[in-house]
Amino acid sequence: EVQLVESGGGLVQPGGSLxxxxxxxxxxxxxxxxxxxxxxxxEGLEWVSYISSSGNNIYHADSVKGRFTISRDNAKNSQxxxxxxxxxxxxxxxxxxxxxxFWDPFDIWGQGTTVxxxx
Amino acid sequence: EIVLTQSPGTLSLSPGERATLSCRASQSISSSYxxxxxxxxxxxxxxxxxxxxxxxxxxPDRFSGSGSxxxxxxxxxxxxPEDFAVYYCQQYSNSRTFGQxxxxxxx
Numbered sequence: 001e002v003q004l005v006e007s008g009g010g011l012v013q014p015g016g017s018l019x020x021x022x023x024x025x026x027x028x029x030x031x032x033x034x035x036x037x038x039x040x041x042x043e044g045l046e047w048v049s050y051i052s053s054s055g056n057n058i059y060h061a062d063s064v065k066g067r068f069t070i071s072r073d074n075a076k077n078s079q080x081x082x083x084x085x086x087x088x089x090x091x092x093x094x095x096x097x098x099x100x101x102f103w104d105p106f107d108i109w110g111q112g113t114t115v116x117x118x119x
Numbered sequence: 120e121i122v123l124t125q126s127p128g129t130l131s132l133s134p135g136e137r138a139t140l141s142c143r144a145s146q147s148i149s150s151s152y153x154x155x156x157x158x159x160x161x162x163x164x165x166x167x168x169x170x171x172x173x174x175x176x177x178x179p180d181r182f183s184g185s186g187s188x189x190x191x192x193x194x195x196x197x198x199x200p201e202d203f204a205v206y207y208c209q210q211y212s213n214s215r216t217f218g219q220x221x222x223x224x225x226x
Contacts, residue, residue, distance in 0.1 A: 035215075037164075045156075045164065045207055047215040059214065095163055105154035105211055107175065109163035 002026035002108055004096045009113030012086055016117070020081040022096030022110060030074040033099045035106060036081050038092035038115075048094070049081060052102070064090075086117045121146055121210050123218035131226040138195040140221045142208035147188045152212035155184055155193045158220075159204045167206075168193060198223070 008020040022034070036048040049070035050059045058070055067086075072079040079096065093114050097106035122145040132138055142153070151171035156164040166175040168184035171191055181196040195202055203225050208218040 044220045045158075045209075045217040047209075047217065050215070061214075099211075103150075103152060103211060105166055105169040105175075105209065106156075106164075107166050107169075109165070111163055 004098065004108055004110035006094065006096050006110045006113035009094065009115045011116045011118065013119050014087060014117055016086050017082070017084045018086065018115060020083065020094055020096075020113060020115070022079045022081075024077045024079075024098075027098075027108075029077040033101060033104075034070075034072060034079045035097045035099060036070060037095045037097050037106070037109075038090075039095070039112075040089070040092045043092075046092075050102070051079060057102075083115070086115075088117050091115060091117050121148065121213050121216050123208050123210060123216055125206075125208060125218035125221045127221060128219075129222045129224060131224050132198055133226045134198050134200055136198050138193075138198055138202070138223055140193040140195075140206055140223075142186075142191040142193070142218050144189040144191075144210060146213075148191075148210045148212045150212065151187055152210060153184075153186070153191050154209045154211065155182075156207045156209065157202075157204050158207065164207065195223075 003025045005023045035050050051070045069082040093112040095112045096110040098108040124143045126141045153171045155168040158164040172184045183194045205220045205222045207220050
C-alpha cells in the first residue's frame with residue numbers, strides 16, 4: 001500500500017524549533033518529488049515547500065523562506081522539514097504530499113501532523 | 120503569485136442534485152496545470168482532477184473538470200452522500216497556490 005506517515009509535531013514556544021519527518025512506503029521514493037502543505041485551524045491549504053527527487057532543487061513559500069528547510073534521505077525513504085524561529089501563525093496541520101514531477105499535482109497525501117506554536 | 124478565487128463559498132444542495140464549483144485565477148494558468156481536491160473533516164485532501172479535466176485514479180465519473188486560461192469548473196453530476204465535503208482548486212503552473220475552498224453541504 002502506498003503510504004506517507006508524518007511525525008514530529010507538537011507544542012513549541014514562539015521562537016523555537018521543530019523537525020517534522022515523513023516516512024514513505026509502498027513506492028520507489030527516490031523517483032518522486034515531495035512537498036509539505038499546511039492547514040491552519042479552520043482555514044484552507046497552503047503549500048509550504050518542495051524538493052525534487054534528487055534533492056538538488058528546493059523551493060519554499062515566501063511565508064517560511066529563511067526559517068524552514070526541506071530535505072530528504074532517499075536511503076531512508078524519508079523527507080524532513082526543519083522549522084526554526086517558529087511563530088504563532090505557523091500553527092497548523094502539516095501534510096506530506098507526493099508529486100510525480102514539478103509540473104504535477106499532489107497525488108498521495110499523509111494524514112498530517114499537528115504543530116502548535118504557543119507560550 | 121497566482122491567486123485563485125473559488126465561488127461560491129458554500130453550496131447547499133440535496134443528494135442527487137448537480138453541483139457546479141468555480142475557480143478563477145488572477146492570471147492565465149499555462150497548460151491547464153489546475154487540480155481539484157476533496158477534503159472531508161479530519162482527513163487529508165484527496166486528488167480528484169488534474170490537468171483541468173483528467174480524473175485521478177479511482178475517481179467516479181460523476182466528477183468532471185473543465186476550463187482553461189483563468190476560468191475553471193468542477194462539476195459533480197449527481198451528489199452522493201459521501202460527496203458533501205470541502206473542495207479546493209490548486210494551480211501548479213507558477214509555484215503552487217490553492218483556492219480558499221468551497222464547502223458543499225447538505226440542504
